[in-house]
Amino acid sequence: MSAFTLIEGVGAPLPLPNLDTDQIMPKQFLRGIDKSGLDKGLLYDMRFDEHGAPRADFVLNQPAWRDTRVLVAGATFGCGSSREHAVWGLQQFGIRAVIAPSFGEIFYSNAMNNRLLLVMLPRDVIEALMNAVDADSHNAIAFDLQTMQVTTPIGTFPFELSARHRSMFLQGLDMIGLSLRQRADIERFARQYWQAYPWTKNVAQRTRERLGTT
Amino acid sequence: MTEPSPLAAATGPLTLYRKLVDSHTVAVLDAQNVLLFCDLHLMNEYTSPQAFTGLDEQARGVPMPGQNVAVVSHIIPTHPVAPKLRVIADPPSALQATNLKHNCDKHGIRLFDTTDAMQGIEHVVAPEHGMIRPGMVVICGDSHTTTYGALGALGFGIGTTEVEHVLATQTLVYRMAKTMRIRVDGKLPVGTTAKDLILKIIGKIGAQGARGYVVEYCGSAIQDLSVEARFTLCNMTVEAAARGALIAPDDVALDYVLRRASDIDDTQRTDAIAYWQTLHSDANAAFDMEFAFDAADIEPYVTWGTSPDQVLPVSGHIPFPEDQMDDADQRSVERALSYTHLSPGAALEGTAIQHVFIGSCTNGRIEDLRAVADVVRGRKVADGVRAMVVPGSGAVRDQAEAEGIAALLIDAGFEWRKPGCSMCLAMNDDVLSPGERCASTTNRNFEGRQGRAGRTHLMSPAMAAAAAVTGCITDVRQLNPLN
Numbered sequence: 001m002s003a004f005t006l007i008e009g010v011g012a013p014l015p016l017p018n019l020d021t022d023q024i025m026p027k028q029f030l031r032g033i034d035k036s037g038l039d040k041g042l043l044y045d046m047r048f049d050e051h052g053a054p055r056a057d058f059v060l061n062q063p064a065w066r067d068t069r070v071l072v073a074g075a076t077f078g079c080g081s082s083r084e085h086a087v088w089g090l091q092q093f094g095i096r097a098v099i100a101p102s103f104g105e106i107f108y109s110n111a112m113n114n115r116l117l118l119v120m121l122p123r124d125v126i127e128a129l130m131n132a133v134d135a136d137s138h139n140a141i142a143f144d145l146q147t148m149q150v151t152t153p154i155g156t157f158p159f160e161l162s163a164r165h166r167s168m169f170l171q172g173l174d175m176i177g178l179s180l181r182q183r184a185d186i187e188r189f190a191r192q193y194w195q196a197y198p199w200t201k202n203v204a205q206r207t208r209e210r211l212g213t214t
Numbered sequence: 215m216t217e218p219s220p221l222a223a224a225t226g227p228l229t230l231y232r233k234l235v236d237s238h239t240v241a242v243l244d245a246q247n248v249l250l251f252c253d254l255h256l257m258n259e260y261t262s263p264q265a266f267t268g269l270d271e272q273a274r275g276v277p278m279p280g281q282n283v284a285v286v287s288h289i290i291p292t293h294p295v296a297p298k299l300r301v302i303a304d305p306p307s308a309l310q311a312t313n314l315k316h317n318c319d320k321h322g323i324r325l326f327d328t329t330d331a332m333q334g335i336e337h338v339v340a341p342e343h344g345m346i347r348p349g350m351v352v353i354c355g356d357s358h359t360t361t362y363g364a365l366g367a368l369g370f371g372i373g374t375t376e377v378e379h380v381l382a383t384q385t386l387v388y389r390m391a392k393t394m395r396i397r398v399d400g401k402l403p404v405g406t407t408a409k410d411l412i413l414k415i416i417g418k419i420g421a422q423g424a425r426g427y428v429v430e431y432c433g434s435a436i437q438d439l440s441v442e443a444r445f446t447l448c449n450m451t452v453e454a455a456a457r458g459a460l461i462a463p464d465d466v467a468l469d470y471v472l473r474r475a476s477d478i479d480d481t482q483r484t485d486a487i488a489y490w491q492t493l494h495s496d497a498n499a500a501f502d503m504e505f506a507f508d509a510a511d512i513e514p515y516v517t518w519g520t521s522p523d524q525v526l527p528v529s530g531h532i533p534f535p536e537d538q539m540d541d542a543d544q545r546s547v548e549r550a551l552s553y554t555h556l557s558p559g560a561a562l563e564g565t566a567i568q569h570v571f572i573g574s575c576t577n578g579r580i581e582d583l584r585a586v587a588d589v590v591r592g593r594k595v596a597d598g599v600r601a602m603v604v605p606g607s608g609a610v611r612d613q614a615e616a617e618g619i620a621a622l623l624i625d626a627g628f629e630w631r632k633p634g635c636s637m638c639l640a641m642n643d644d645v646l647s648p649g650e651r652c653a654s655t656t657n658r659n660f661e662g663r664q665g666r667a668g669r670t671h672l673m674s675p676a677m678a679a680a681a682a683v684t685g686c687i688t689d690v691r692q693l694n695p696l697n
Contacts, residue, residue: 017546018421018521022660027641031289031306033263033313045662050648074542076422079455080658081639082357083261084373102422105457106357109389110373127542162246162389175375176274179383182241182249183277186385189240189251190278199478199486200253200350202280206477207345208324211332 004170007096007117008142009069011133011152012059019073020080021107025089038089060093064137072130072141073100075123078107087114097143099150101126112165115172117143119150119159128154145170218390218502220248227496229393230460231428234368234493238351240385250388253350253367255380256336257284257323259310260641261355265378266317278384279322283345285336286311286328288641292604292631297331300632307642321381334607334633337361337449337575342609344474348463348490353380358575358657360452364444365471366463366493368428371452391457392502394427395495398435400509405691407585408443409577409655409674411435411507412450413515417525419505424456427503430495431461435509441470442581449576450657453522462494516562516687517659517672519550524659526562528677528689534558553661554669555649563687565671569652570601570682571664572675573631574638577655578606580613582675587619589679589690595627596685602629602644604636628682640664653681 029041046058054061060068071077071090077100078086087110090098097117111118121129132153133139142151145166149158167173179186194201220242224232240249262284269275276282289307290300302308311328318325326333333339337358340346348366353359355377362369376386396415402408416423429451431444439447444461451459461467468490472478478486513527524547526532532551535558538544551558556565572578572586583605595601603623605611611633614620624630637644638656646652646668655678659670671687680690 015542015545016549017542020658020660022639022658022663026662026666027639030260030641031304031310033310034267035264045666050666076425076455079421080357080660082355082371082373084264084355084375087373102425105425105455106371106373110375113373113375123542164244164247164387175387176268176272176379176382179249179379179385179387180274183383186240186249186251186383187277190384193238193251197349197486197489199347199475199482203254203345203347203350204283205280205324207343207475208283208326210477211343 002170004115004172005145006142008140009096010065010067010137011070011072011139011141012065012068013130013134014059014071014073015130017074018076018079021078021083021086021104022080024078024086025083029089030083030085035088038085039092042089042093069094069096070141071095071098072126072133073098075101077103079104082106084110087111087116091116099126099129112168113175115169117169119143121157121159125157217246218392219245220390221245227499229495229499229501230366230430230462230493231368231391231393231458234349234351235390237349243387246389248388248390250351250386252353252380252384252386253281254345254352255282256340256352256354256359257282257377258287258336258356259314260288261374262317262377263310263313265374265381268378269381274382276321276323276381281384282323282381283325283340284314284318284323285326285339286314286333287335288635288639290328290333290634291642292634292636292644294630294632297608298329300328302328330608332608334605334610335575335578335635338578338606338610341365341445342474342607344471344476347471347475348467348493353386357452358449360456360459361445361449361575363448363459364441364461365467366461366490368458368460370458391428392426394424394429394503394505395501396429396431397433397504397506398431398509399433400435401438402435402509402512405676406512406514407674407676408439408446410512410515411509412447413517413522413525413672414512415507416450416454416523417515419454421453421521421523422455424451424454427456428458428460429456431459436461437464440581441467442579445579446576450522453657463490514674514677514689514691516677517670518554518556518562519547520553520659520661521550522657522659522672524550528563528687530562532556532558532560532562563689565651565687567651567653567671567681567686568599569646569650570599570678571604571637571652571654571656572602572678573604573606573636574656575606576657577675578604578610580610582655583610583614583619585675586679587622589676589693590626590683591622593626593683595682599682599685601627601682602631602637604631604644605633607633637664653678653687
């Protein structure tokens with residue numbers, strides 16, 4: 001059983017709808033050229049006050065939730081900016097999974113590409129789960145990727161992942177490597193495509209060269 | 215509802231969306247996914263570095279560099295200095311810019327660099343030089359790539375892992391979206407714009423309203439929009455969580471492209487036009503969801519909260535949390551009002567602002583600046599207001615200077631800045647101070663977006679200009695009597 005077959009840990013409540021990636025990873029943490037140090041930026045304005053001091057009332061700052069591995073969040077978690085830094089930051093902070101009624105579209109793809117598990121459950125289930133984990137910091141949430149069920153303090157629920165995402169999650173596939181196996185197909189496609197639509201071939205290069213250097 | 219599948223028969227009436235996906239499908243991978251060929255990949259300095267690093271680690275190259283281009287857009291300061299003197303003082307930001315140039319040079323990718331006179335916001339620079347053509351698939355590590363649907367190109371934002379995938383293969387593993395059609399008939403009233411229309415739509419269908427869908431706009435009000443107004447509409451459709459936005463290219467769109475894409479020579483032009491004219495949804499094509507709006511109902515819209523769907527006509531009053539449908543909505547409104555420091559029941563109009571920001575990939579184009587100039591002409595920026603205009607690109611800036619718009623705005627008390635994303639997301643040094651309230655032509659009023667504890671009110675360029683000259687949220691139609 002791999003570390004990705006069973007994900008379990010304490011769940012913390014983040015009862016806000018539309019928690020966007022600007023809030024998950026604010027702009028001042030996007031200035032690097034690598035992925036390091038993003039745990040510091042995670043939910044920064046919620047975790048720290050304007051002087052940089054931790055906000056004692058924020059759930060992830062409370063000792064009881066020190067071991068949080070799962071976030072129970074509001075609808076459209078991760079909407080907004082495409083910044084993958086939001087996913088990297090969650091993982092560097094120790095988050096393995098997020099449960100919410102829905103997720104931002106680009107965030108969802110980014111999470112799948114990084115093996116951050118996202119699980120969608122109905123809004124009323126999330127509300128009840130939010131209250132349950134809020135009431136008990138010793139809660140446990142466990143995702144079984146074999147049975148595709150999540151066990152929570154309020155019951156066990158089935159969840160879905162597409163077959164592709166499930167195998168990516170379980171096996172950590174090199175998606176680029178897989179696509180590169182189709183390189184000959186891609187090159188053949190491109191030749192035919194450019195024959196039909198020649199005005200698209202090298203469109204970036206030709207436009208830039210037409211403009212000259214300034 | 216069944217999930218959209220590339221395996222379903224592509225016969226009978228097809229949507230424009232399906233035509234675009236089919237024409238770029240290298241291979242059907244499974245019931246939901248295709249390997250999608252990407253005509254144009256735009257990059258910026260902050261969502262691409264880790265992708266290039268990933269390529270290097272695997273010793274992978276960029277097989278089709280001519281389909282990729284990069285623009286320094288997000289971190290660049292906008293202080294008014296000559297292009298050659300544009301220096302990024304912040305060391306990590308400067309490193310992002312030099313790193314982008316290094317990566318582009320290494321892989322043979324063309325770049326609009328920091329000191330380039332044509333530098334600007336990627337979504338302004340690419341179309342204004344004719345790089346976006348109907349029928350293309352355009353992707354970028356930036357959510358506002360939906361902009362290009364205005365020209366009948368399928369544009370959408372991607373993450374950095376996918377940036378790496380495109381660089382290495384010129385394709386993406388693409389999960390098909392559901393289709394939504396939004397019909398807008400009638401005429402937009404004087405004083406309203408595509409920005410007001412999209413704010414109204416987002417307010418109606420919600421910040422999640424188009425999640426999972428590619429939205430196709432149609433109707434007489436859409437046909438009446440200029441291409442730049444269509445950019446605004448498609449750009450902000452992502453704020454309803456859409457995976458794309460499309461408008462079938464018409465003569466207006468084709469003219470826009472052909473006037474800019476001068477490399478399309480006479481031998482290609484006829485074929486190109488013939489192909490582009492097939493890029494529309496067939497009669498009787500089925501959509502998974504449909505909405506209709508009457509343009510005559512549109513008023514100037516202004517956001518009051520911290521999500522783009524928290525929006526009202528300028529004549530509206532701040533909602534009461536207790537009037538919301540359920541506890542979650544009530545908490546959401548309470549939190550938003552606590553952040554924006556507004557009182558339930560208060561009139562939106564007349565709310566004092568300290569800052570005005572005009573720019574962004576949503577509203578940083580020449581028509582936007584003309585609309586601002588039309589309102590500002592003969593007036594001054596109100597006392598106590600800092601008003602900033604950041605053109606979307608060097609070309610927009612030059613055009614505005616040639617038309618006298620820059621002089622008019624400077625004379626009225628506006629700061630006339632260099633191009634970039636600037637205070638739309640405040641990655642450079644253009645940042646709101648805590649508690650400052652800003653009338654902004656941008657796309658997101660999220661908490662902290664324009665600066666920690668900064669309060670953003672999204673609105674059209676004309677409405678932002680009206681706020682600049684009065685010092686408060688103002689109905690531009692009242693300011694400019696319709697005589």
